[in-house]
Amino acid sequence: MLILAFDTSSPAVAVGVVGAEETLASSTAIAVNRHGEVLASAIDQVLRDADVRPADLTAIAVGLGPGPFTGLRVGIMTARAMSDALAIPAYGECSLDVIAAAHHASSGIAVLTDARRKQVYWARYDEDGKRRAGPELAPPAVVAEQLRGEVGELVGAGAVMYREVLADFVVDERQGYPEASYLASLVRTRLGVDGPADRLAPLYLRRPDAQVPGKPKAVTPS
């Protein structure tokens, strides 16, 4: 079993090749607005590092976001195309779940990432790591209200960024971007389980900004 896992929902591009027992090779590069430049060569390099040919892969795992759309689509398009070209299944996971999987806590946690426009993407997890709410989009103060009494600890770049609004919670100060090895572990449990292939739909959570125009504005001074 060889899974190629990658996530482009955060400012980082995380790539890994994961076998049945261990991660064979991985890389993480901060690539703000450069996901399209970095991802394919990172995949190429990680496959070489792991001494794995593309044709040897048995599955693709990709983070579905939420996250900035442009970078997110680079990962999902890459997963769809590689799955098609190699005729292997591709599986998608919520990127907030990938971040949560890297954090063990005795109480529940919530993952918050930066959604820009003074909002965060968030999801809440119980003590077994199971997602109980989200992924959703909201201003951090609204999220704080929803999480009060539900979780002890917050993780993710959105929590760090808005820690003043979230002063009632313990905030994990580490960056907490999705890591390929955790993404692959989430997908590994689903391999060999019969079911329809994932559609790999991005978790956009926001509609495109577009206004239906009214009548054209008059150009003649009245």
Add this chain to the structure above:
Amino acid sequence: MTALPTVLGIETSCDETGVGIVRGSELLADALASSVDEHARFGGVVPEVASRAHLEAMVPTMHRALDAAGLTLDDIDAIAVTAGPGLAGALLVGVAAAKAYAVSVGKPLYGVNHLSAHVAVDRLVHGDLPQPCVALLVSGGHSSLLLVQDVAGELTSLGATVDDAAGEAFDKVARVLGLPFPGGPYIDKAAAEGDPSAIDFPRGVVRDAPYSFTFSGLKTAVARWVEARERAGEPVPIADVAASFQEAVADVLTARAVAACREHGVGTLVVGGGVAANSRLRALAEQRCDAAGLTLRTPPPKLCTDNGAMVAALGSLLVERGAEPSALDFAADSSMALT
């Protein structure tokens, strides 16, 4: 590899997802998916809507192209993709797909210029391009006059629009006239019943740039003319306005293209881009090229609008001459220069 390379081209610079396949200068497949209907109610292409549509359409369009050509990915010798210019987010979907396919099957990848591809596509119809030649590229995103020394290498911009692209002007005038988006085909249709000399709309000139274009003044002049009629309580003669507007656009585009050919001593004009589907532009270009003793080459409308075949046509030229493939980390470049 057979004698001639089989090249697959991917195009996503605006609202069309295109995958084309060529072998040498033979067109094997040209599959297209368009999100134009999703943009219509917004009166223009919404970049985020286009990007989302490309992601959904890419793999199915790839399959349609391969099926039409009766090929599999293993039969493809190289992949070419539009790297720019175009909408940043839209370009990135095609570039990501092209890189992923190329890495998966271990084939060389070429990131190419969208404008050069609009010129190169003509070789699929009329054979190898006489070079140098002049190309007039007119679409919703571009209005450019290019001196083409080598379509797969050196192209020089002689001029471009300084404001709206010609296709944008068609869209905006269509809105003023209450015609649907995209405006080009509707204005063309309405104009067929109108008098092109009914209204003398301005032919905008750009100072010290004889081969540049400006359409914003024309667009405003049409809006003022229509408003004056409406305020006077008179009916708007849509056919005459459409025909007169279209005449003004076709006039400046063809006059400057022919003048550029003359100044640079070239004998061939290539007209491409979505606006090259306009019937009046085609007719006037033919008339003026005939009068000037120039050869006019205009691909059929299906190959004038954005498509994957044009990218493959340019890619196959690069492969044939043994050009170095692009590195895997090349960027999509929304304002990509010509060379």
